[in-house]
Amino acid sequence: MDIIQKIREAGVVGAGGAGFPTHIKFSVEKVDYLLVNGAECEPLLQIDKYLMREKAKEIIKVLELLGEKIKAGEIHIALKGKYKSEIIQLEKVIKELNSRVKIFKMETYYPAGDEQQIVFEVTGRTVPEAGIPLDVGVVVTNVGTLVNIYEAIVDDKPVIDKYLSVHGEVKNPIILKTPIGITLKKCLDAAGGAIIPDYKVIIGGPMMGRMVEKEALEREVVTKTTGAIIVIPEDHYMVHRNEKSVKHIINEAKSSCIQCRMCTDLCPRYLIGQKLEPHRIMRSVSMLENDVDILKEAMLCCECGICELFACPMQISPRLVNIHLKGIFRENNFRFEKNDKELVGNPMREYRKVPTNRLISRIGMNKYMEFSETEAVVLDSKEVFIPLRQHIGAPAKPVVAIGDSIKCGQLIGEVKEGLGANIHSSIAGVVVEVGNSITIKK
Ligand code: SF4
Ligand code: SF4
Missing domain, CATH: 3.10.20.600 (Ubiquitin-like (UB roll))
Known part of the structure; x- marks a missing residue:
């Protein structure tokens, strides 16, 4: 079976993000770069580091296979330079296997693990507004996804x-x-x-x-x-920040936004050259200008939270306003129109990266x-409740019924075509309920 077919059968999705089906991401003919996001986007997270230490061999082997499949010009694992043990482990395996995979060391800033930041750091290219890395010849995947791909291809093991x-x-x-x-x-x-x-x-x-x-x-x-x-x-502090309503934030913006534009000057998407200027969105919302040309910029927001949790001196939350606006645009089927304009990173970007340590203290x-x-x-576990939607796209359709005896790894939900991913049982047992999730008991 073709490796893309194996990835599809195994139900592999992006393990670190919204769950984009991996077989679709890798269904490309040729790319300039295959990049691995090993930078643990968020502070405190540990799993990518763990996998790079413990599964280095699997990661490098599968990268070679994937690189050949999508004819990748270069393959890089982008991670933070401070991940010393992980770098030692990966470099050891790269040498042992005589692999062409390269290690790209990043500074410790947030959000280093945002895929568009990684594309910019490694290639110097800016993903177009409302675009994807493939638009600039790049496929980005993450460490956990690679381990799942390895198991799907080599061990025929589903996720x-x-x-x-x-x-x-x-x-x-x-x-x-x-x-x-x-x-x-x-x-x-x-x-x-x-x-x-x-x-x-x-x-x-x-x-x-x-x-x-x-x-x-x-x-x-x-x-x-x-x-x-x-x-x-x-x-x-994070609980209080999370509890603010959009109405409350808009009122705060009306009364206290001083238009200092710190939210824009530190916004990582703005700094790679995209037209996202949260201070203008806040002005438009608070002044009830409803200027769609400005408000639609909210659709470019990656929701990193730098504007609300680090930049804004007045404790206002442009991020939550952007999330609210995105919801309205989605309800009205309004899309940000993609264009082919070549974007250039802001020359001040290097000096405006937010150091992770300072951010962690701040929050x-x-x-x-x-x-x-x-x-x-x-x-x-003696009992599991397996959701039929764990990915972007349509939920999987159940292929089992109440009372069925199930083996561990057996297909229980299927997506035959379109965007979606298969679902498998994580334990052996009997199906006791089928709804949005499938409940299996040992
Ligand atoms: S950082 Fe805060 S006060 Fe300054 S423009 Fe942005 S929302 Fe307004
Ligand atoms: S959350 Fe704020 S800083 Fe982050 S991308 Fe969105 S507007 Fe920019």
Whole structure:
């Protein structure tokens, strides 16, 4: 079977982002660059580093296979220069295998792991507004996805487990390898549980992750894209920032936006040359100008949060306004029109990168930075709830029914055509419920 077909059958999706189906991303004839995002976009995240240390051989081998498949001119793993052990491990394997893969060392800034920043750093090219890296001859994938691709191609293994980290206010911060569909509560318990009574949980990184109540952990499950669970006190600064409504932010903008344009000057998308100027959006929204030409720039926002959590001296949140505007544009089927205009990075970009340490201090996350390079603990579960949509595109259609006996790794949800990804069982057992998720019990 062709390797793209194997990736498709195995249900591989982008493990670090929104879950874009990987077989579609790699269905290209030829590219200038194949880039690996090993920079852990968000502060505190650990899994890419763990995989680069523990699965270096698999990563380099699969990169060679993929590079040949898509006729990549160059292959680079972009990571932070401070990842010393990971660099040593990868370079050792590159030498052993006589591989053409190169290591690209980045500074420790946020959001170094935003794929458009990586494209710019390695190639000097700016992805067009509303475009994708392929528009400038680049395919970007991440470390976790590569490990899944390796297992799909070499071991014929579908995506049924996930590495994630559990940290923050927990007894023992930990890296886990879990079956997909296990509850987040079980993951938290494996880390010894929360050490404070009143807490909230961030699923993902502290800047772009989703915040949920502690009660939600019983029903929220690990999916193909879950990377971390972070427990923070209920009265943490990030909780207060997260609770502001759009109406409240617009009122704040009306009364206190001083049009200093710090949000724009530090915006990473603006700095690579795209036309995203959040200070103009804030002015238009607060003055009720409703200038669509300005407001549509919100669609270019990658939601990194630098404007609200680092740049703005008045504690206003352009990011949340952009998310709100994007929702309105989506509801009205309005798209940002892509054009072929060649964009050039801002000459001040080098001096305006936000150092990760300063950002972590600013958002009150320093105390959660300690994380030793431990082995992953393998977690099992007697029951899993496997969502049929863990990816961009249509949900998979169930191909099993209540009462069916299922093997571990068996196909349980299928996407025959279009955008989507197959879903497989992460444990052996019996199907007890079929809905938006499939519940399987041992
Ligand atoms: S940084 Fe804050 S105060 Fe300055 S222009 Fe942006 S939203 Fe307004
Ligand atoms: S969240 Fe703010 S800083 Fe980040 S891309 Fe969007 S507008 Fe720019």
